[in-house]
Amino acid sequence: MKFRKYRSARIATEPVLHAPHAGCDIPIVSTLSKNEQLLKGIFQNCSDVVFHSTPTPMHTETLALYINGLPDTKHLDDIILNSLIGSDSQSPQQAFHKNFTPVSMSRKVALLSDVVDSVLGGEVVFLFEGEEHGLAVSVQGNERRAIEDPPSEPVIRGPREGFVESLLTNTSLLRRRLRSANLKIEMSEIGQLSRTEVAIVYLKDIAKDELVNNVRDRLNRIQIDGVLESGYIEEFIADAPYSPFPQIQNTERPDVVIGSLLEGKVAIITDGTPIALILPMTFWAGLQASEDYYERSFISTPIRWLRILFTSVSLLLPSMYVSLVSYDHPALPTNLLLSIASSQRLSPFPAIIETLLMEITFEALREAGVRLPKGVGSAVTIVGGIVIGQAAVQAGFISAPVVIVVATTGIASFIIPRYNFGLAFRLLRFPLLLLSGFMGFFGLMIGIIAIIIHLAALRSFGLPYLFPVAPLSMVGLKDVFLRKAWFSMNLRPSSAAQNNLLRIPPEQQPDQRNKGD
């Protein structure tokens, strides 16, 4: 059994190294025209690169080089060029340094490749006649989305800020919430062509060192031409990329990131996407919403139970229905059996086929609803509702209980707060459905056992996926099935945190003593 035979010939594994300006590791020469010529060669056919020659009062030629649209041209004109013209100091460079270092970021560049990098990074590079280094000035334009309510994780109570596509805005959102020098933000670039900036964010002395090192190593190993979204990174660094369960949590909410950092987790923020990654993730984190921590614990705890219940419903209900009506009728109450029998009598398909058909239709509807423009989405909902709900039953295609089961399952699957976690259940429903269609409860149990074995074997950056429950940790349990009040969650879960485990000094419970009298 040699599968190798059928494999196509291996493609050269050498990646196309990012060398858009190969051979330009040469320093800037003092002749401006020569520099210009070289740079124009590099930026050949890049119509958006602007070479702007500016005469200065000192009659030194100055070349401003930038990509049209990236820098804020108004800013550029107002401040920099005016100062250039108005300065009658020794050299334009000194004029720059004198006037604008406080205002904006500027640094010296000595190599042509640095010039190219700066230009591509959206900076303006000034080259001067007779100078052997240029000046890169950052006047970033701000064409970006405003900070708004995160659409994928809305809350009733809690901050309404969501991440945007700009990395710096996102890190500033984090800094604003955690004014501590221990909040470390390590930037690096990933992607040979896209050169996407990626930041590892963690709390020093709280996050485990080996975890941070582990994340760093895994990020450094990535070789790819472009990173468009944090999902690229997630697949590269996840422990089990083929598991249906996500081992890395993602979020749009800065408060969720900060909350996780305080528990000793690590976040990865990618430029160009509002989705941040949080790791390690546990199974239970998939069932928690940020609002659990803002609403009173008395309310949050039963809501968590509801979530756990309905998560299992969304996974098991269709297959339980199929095994009950196709194999294990003795387990049904007689009244229910009779009413199921009366509605099944009208439908032509066996229960497994019915349920599969309806489940697939429902998933298709759901997918259609996500992809469609907003205006059309409602039409799909109406049509789908009528087709799935009434018409199928009245036409005698589908028996009514199946519709109820599918609808309940649908509602239940929407209760899972983390979208990517819900996807796992959405997918696993189908193998379980097939198993119970073939073998009844026996098959269903096999499927459930397989899922539990898989979950127990899963690790997320060294942390067992079922962490506070298996292996058992009493400290962690305060935040799984219950959401204990803040004053009693004194310790950090030891999952990712290494030291500084005490986060809330004990004995702060409001009681009779500190009631005002």
Next chain:
Amino acid sequence: MINKCAAASAIIVVCSLITTGCWDRQEVKNLAIVTATGLDYNKDGTYTQSVQIAIPSPTTQASGGGNDQKTFFVISAKGKTLADTRQHLQQTIHLKLYYSHRRVIIIGEQMARNGLEQVLDSFHREIDMRMRNMVFVTKGTDAAAMLKSPVTLESIPADQFRYLHLQPSGRSTTIMNFDATASSEGIDPTMGAFEVVQEHSSDESATSQTTAPKPRIKLYGVGIFKKLKLVGYLNDEETRALNWITGNITDSYLTTYIPQGHGNVSVHILGAKRAIHSKVLGKTIRMNVSVSGECELIEDGTDLDFSRPENVKLVNDILSSTVKRSIENSVKKTQQLYKADVFGFGRIFHAAHPQEWKQLSAPWSTLYPQVDVTVHTQISVIGSGFAKMPLYRNESSGEVK
């Protein structure tokens, strides 16, 4: 290597899915759901088995207030054995007869008198037999007729038996209990008994004038079995007495005539206790049965003043003697007429006097008629329901004794 493993396991999984399972699959729509079975014995020595099959209730939109909608039908078949009848039954209906949801087994009177050995044997071997099925015996009819009598207000027709026996004079027996009782020494098993009464429609409308009287099922009492054969019945009142002795009297009413008050009282029994002690006096065995109960007055047709303790005591005494009399009657009936110890006196005696039990001169069933049963009852009314004398009893009627 990984690929090999993955491919191999995928092939194994797919093959096992395709080649296993599914033969047990049985769609609900292909089942005839049996809710009750009736067993009858014919004169020619064959058995008739009738099954009551529930008709899955159509969805509500179809029923336009049709309360006479048939919720079940009954099919019957003859055969040499019960298994034989089952096979004949299956030949008359295209759906698979499905017994797992059977609730009730009705045994016809003839069948019961003939003996239940073969029935029980069949039950113990049947694979889809639930040992917790209730068994009842009919009185005066055969089981098929009982199953055919119409049921209203119940989607699972057999449930009427289950709910009817909850009445104070009802007794429920499951196959399991019947087995256990029948196989133990010193007690004879009973089964709840139902009869079919012809009910004349009471409504005056012209349409129903023409309708024939409908048969209805009525709780009768219990059937008494000895050596797995039906020997007789206890009627409603005697069954209550049985329940007094076995401590099952619950939620029951008791009505008696108070001569001094020129009227009847009804009381609601709230709780009852009983204690049975056995004694050996030379040759005779004596069972002291003492029964005490507390009750509240729920209907008063007398002219007594219940605020007076002596009147309450009077009523208590009369109630107690009523209960005592009924218990004594029942005991006498079982001793003399049926010679069957349905009260389990033998069991109590065995527990209290294991040595004497071993030295009994004859089996308990022959000794039982000579057992001396003395009954003490103490029924007390704890609530008269009167805070004061009712207004309508004016002083002029001046009975008050």
